[in-house]
Amino acid sequence: MQPSALQIVALVLMLALAAPACNPSPSTSAPDTAAAGESRGSQQQLAQRLLANATIVDGTGQPGFVGDVGIADGRIVGIGPSGSVATEPEAAVEDLQGLVLTPGFIDIHNHSDRAIVRQPQAEALLSQGLTTIAVGADGGSPWPIGAYLEEVDAARPALNVAVTVGHGTVRRRVMGDDSSREATTAEVLAMTELVRQGMAEGAFGLSSGLEYDPGRFSSTEELIALARAAGESGGYYISHMRDEELYVMEAIDEVIRIGREARLPVQISHIKMGDATAWGRSAEALERIHAARDEGLDITADWYPYAAYATTLALLVPSRRFDDADQVAAGLEVRGGAHRVQVTRYAADPSVEGLRLDEIAARYGKTPVETYTQIMKNGGGRMICHSMQLEDVNAFAVDPLVMVCSDGGIGSSHPRGAGTFPRVLAHYVREEGILDLETAVHKMTRMPADRLGLEHRGRIEIGAVADLVAFDPQTVQDNSTFEEPELPATGIERVWVAGELVWNAGQPTGARPGRALRGR
Ligand SMILES: [Zn+2]
Numbered sequence: 359m360q361p362s363a364l365q366i367v368a369l370v371l372m373l374a375l376a377a378p379a380c381n382p383s384p385s386t387s388a389p390d391t392a393a394a395g396e397s398r399g400s401q402q403q404l405a406q407r408l409l410a411n412a413t414i415v416d417g418t419g420q421p422g423f424v425g426d427v428g429i430a431d432g433r434i435v436g437i438g439p440s441g442s443v444a445t446e447p448e449a450a451v452e453d454l455q456g457l458v459l460t461p462g463f464i465d466i467h468n469h470s471d472r473a474i475v476r477q478p479q480a481e482a483l484l485s486q487g488l489t490t491i492a493v494g495a496d497g498g499s500p501w502p503i504g505a506y507l508e509e510v511d512a513a514r515p516a517l518n519v520a521v522t523v524g525h526g527t528v529r530r531r532v533m534g535d536d537s538s539r540e541a542t543t544a545e546v547l548a549m550t551e552l553v554r555q556g557m558a559e560g561a562f563g564l565s566s567g568l569e570y571d572p573g574r575f576s577s578t579e580e581l582i583a584l585a586r587a588a589g590e591s592g593g594y595y596i597s598h599m600r601d602e603e604l605y606v607m608e609a610i611d612e613v614i615r616i617g618r619e620a621r622l623p624v625q626i627s628h629i630k631m632g633d634a635t636a637w638g639r640s641a642e643a644l645e646r647i648h649a650a651r652d653e654g655l656d657i658t659a660d661w662y663p664y665a666a667y668a669t670t671l672a673l674l675v676p677s678r679r680f681d682d683a684d685q686v687a688a689g690l691e692v693r694g695g696a697h698r699v700q701v702t703r704y705a706a707d708p709s710v711e712g713l714r715l716d717e718i719a720a721r722y723g724k725t726p727v728e729t730y731t732q733i734m735k736n737g738g739g740r741m742i743c744h745s746m747q748l749e750d751v752n753a754f755a756v757d758p759l760v761m762v763c764s765d766g767g768i769g770s771s772h773p774r775g776a777g778t779f780p781r782v783l784a785h786y787v788r789e790e791g792i793l794d795l796e797t798a799v800h801k802m803t804r805m806p807a808d809r810l811g812l813e814h815r816g817r818i819e820i821g822a823v824a825d826l827v828a829f830d831p832q833t834v835q836d837n838s839t840f841e842e843p844e845l846p847a848t849g850i851e852r853v854w855v856a857g858e859l860v861w862n863a864g865q866p867t868g869a870r871p872g873r874a875l876r877g878r
Contacts, residue, residue, distance in 0.1 A: 397438035399820040405445040406430045407857065409452050412459035412828060416818035417804035419796050427459060429824045432856035432871075437818060454828050457851055458795065461803035461816050462489025462517075462825035463762075463779045466660055467596070467627055469493065470767035471500055471521075478515040478870055482768045484853050484861040485846040486779040487827035490518040490815060490875065492806075495627065495765070496598040497567030499524030501531065504559030507874035516860045517872040518825070520810055522596060523556035525549075525566040525584060526573045537572035546580050553587040560876030562810050563593035565627075568600035568609075569673055578612055582619045589622025592878035594809060596625040602632035602667075603692065610643055614650045614657065623656035625809060628765045630667060631750040632743070633692040640750035644757050651759060658809060660763035661754045663781045665746040666840070668702065668765075668772035671730070671738050680734035686727045690715070693745040696726035700840065702771040704739035711739075712841065742772055742840060752792055761805035762798075773843045777836030780847035784835045795831065811878055824857035 405428025414437065415422040428436030428443040436443035445451075465483075468491035474480055483491060493499070500506035503521060510519045529537055532548045541549065553564055564585055567573045585595040595616055599609035610626065617624035626647070631639055650657050672678060674689035690696050696716040704711055710718045719729040733739060754760050762782055766775025774781075779802055786793045793801075807816025814823045827850060834849030853861035858871040 397436060397442045399437060401428070401436040401444055401820065403430050403435040404428075405436050405443055405449055407450045407452070408443060408445050409454055409459055409826070409828070411440050412454035412457050414818060415458055415460045415796055415799045417461040417800060417807075417816055419800040419804070421796060422458065427818060427824075427826070429854075429857045432824055432858070434818060434820055434822045434824050437820060452852075454852075456830065457828040458831050459818070459826060459828045460799045461807075461818055461822075462827050462853060462855065463487045463802045464490040464492075464806040464810070464812075464816050465764050465779075466492050466625070466761065466806040466809060467495045467763035467765050468767045469495060469765070469770065469775075471498075473768035474515050474519055475509050475513045477768055478513040478872075479866050479868075480516050480768060481866055482770075482776050482844065482846065484516055484866055485848075485850055485864075486764075486776070487829060487850045487853055488517055488779065489825035489827065489853060489855050489872075490520065490812070491767070492520040492522065492562065492810060493767075494522040494524050494561070495565050495567075495596070497524045497526035497565055497570060497573040499527045499556075499561075499565065501527050501556075502559060503556040503561045507560050507876065510874040514870040515872040516866065516870045517855055518815075518875050519872065520562050520812075520875040520877070521560070522563045522565040522593075523553050523561045523588065525564060525576070525581065526570060528552040528556070528584070529572050529576065533572065538575050540575060540577055541580050546583050549580070550583050550587045553584050554590070557588055557591040557593055557877065560874070561588075561593065562875075562877040563596060563622075564588035565596045565598075567598040569598060569602070570670075574600065578615060581612075581616050585616050585620035585622055585624075589620050592811060594623040594625060595620065596627055598627045602630050602636070604635040606631065606636050606639065606643065607646065610646050614646070614655060617650070617655045617657055623658070623809065625657070626659035628667070628763060629659040629661050629754050629760065630746055632667065633745045634694060635692050637747045637750065640753040644753065644759075647759060657759065658805070659754070659757075659760045660806075661751075661760045662763055662765050662774045662778050663751070663755065663786060664772070664774055665748050665751050666700075666742050666744040666772070667746065668740065668742045668770075668774075671701070671733060671741045674699070674730065674741075681731050683727050683731070686730050690726060690730070693743055698744045700742040700744065701733070702740050702742050704733060704736075706733070706736035706739075740771060744840075755786060755792055761801045761809070763806075769844065771843050773836070773838035773840055775838070776844050777838035777847055780829075780834050780849060781836035783829065783831065784849075788831060788834075810875075812875070824854055826854045828852040
């Protein structure tokens with residue numbers, strides 16, 4: 359059958375339905391029970407571009423269906439079974455048969471704050487199907503927020519960028535070098551003003567990093583005061599919690615308390631059971647979160663699909679007494695031993711980067727404890743800690759309150775930076791069947807969009823911005839590894855931002871229609 363004939367039929371049908379004389383009662387059928395040939399939602403505008411014959415997974419979690427999506431002026435104007443979307447006569451038609459078409463992926467926790475300005479083409483992000491990233495995570499953000507967002511716009515990135523105000527950032531601005539202590543009332547007030555300013559300039563919320571300096575010196579009351587300021591203008595609070603190991607339950611309780619008392623939505627960043635002291639407690643953590651949810655708190659979490667985390671080597675010793683051999687030994691033991699600690703950055707001796715701590719110790723002719731102390735004396739570095747258990751990682755994966763994040767970004771030394779989103783589709787959906795496709799897509803699109811308050815992104819519906827991705831579910835694959843963390847993913851066939859094709863068959867098109875998003 360000629361597509362053009364079908365389009366004419368659809369157009370005639372649409373015009374007939376729009377005529378007042380024969381206006382039937384509005385369709386009440388749910389999207390997944392729409393009759394063949396029926397468009398989903400009423401089409402007001404003819405499509406200038408048609409993405410045809412794709413398996414459409416719309417981000418809601420509803421079952422996918424084969425059909426067409428029509429785009430005009432950067433927005434989705436028509437959705438329906440193949441041939442049902444009315445197009446302009448000269449409309450461009452792209453046949454996506456065999457591909458899955460979903461909303462563009464949204465990374466709610468990304469560390470490309472500066473990199474996106476320097477590398478606006480962002481191939482590492484486009485190759486994963488990302489169309490929006492949120493930066494300013496873990497308590498550290500660019501500042502001032504308004505100037506940063508202007509910089510992002512001036513750089514014309516390929517995808518969209520949202521930002522949160524970093525708690526540590528405003529704390530440093532107010533307290534300067536004297537930030538290793540509790541803040542005074544006056545200082546908290548001054549920080550609160552900065553959070554208000556950041557929110558007014560376009561931030562989406564407040565982030566904290568309470569295992570890091572200077573966030574770890576803050577009281578819960580300080581965080582409540584600042585979170586309240588973020589909540590006043592519709593923002594959320596997102597936290598790298600005070601503890602992800604022995605005291606992880608207490609840390610979750612603190613997030614819940616902040617949400618309750620500051621009256622704003624809260625999100626736990628990269629939820630994990632970080633070492634042996636927390637292994638097996640994922641069910642208990644989720645129970646706490648669900649109980650708070652049941653009491654009315656808008657609480658969610660995010661997660662990345664790896665059993666290893668990346669952070670500063672300093673976190674091995676909570677007291678920061680790096681030359682205390684007993685404490686270093688204890689820090690290594692709870693993580694399962696020196697072999698679980700992979701040093702990824704060590705400026706004083708880059709030749710050992712990528713090696714495990716026991717391998718470095720052997721090379722230096724020292725014990726792992728001595729080696730760690732020496733590294734910290736020489737300026738420290740970063741590590742990947744292979745100290746999570748798959749049972750916990752997977753328990754978080756399937757929980758309905760947990761969405762996907764990368765916690766990585768351009769140039770990340772952890773494979774999550776280049777692999778997270780395709781890995782969910784390849785490993786968690788196709789290979790292991792831990793998540794079904796619709797649920798996985800929901801966790802990568804609509805859930806983060808809802809958390810950010812992006813009403814017109816993260817979904818395929820009429821009127822939504824046409825941020826979209828098409829991938830082959832049989833071949834989509836993350837390729838980044840702990841040894842080669844920046845290897846790009848494959849199988850993400852096309853990515854559109856505001857209706858413009860930015861990624862095609864494994865290459866950027868050069869189009870950079872992304873922009874800085876500004877919060878409510
Ligand atoms: Zn973090």
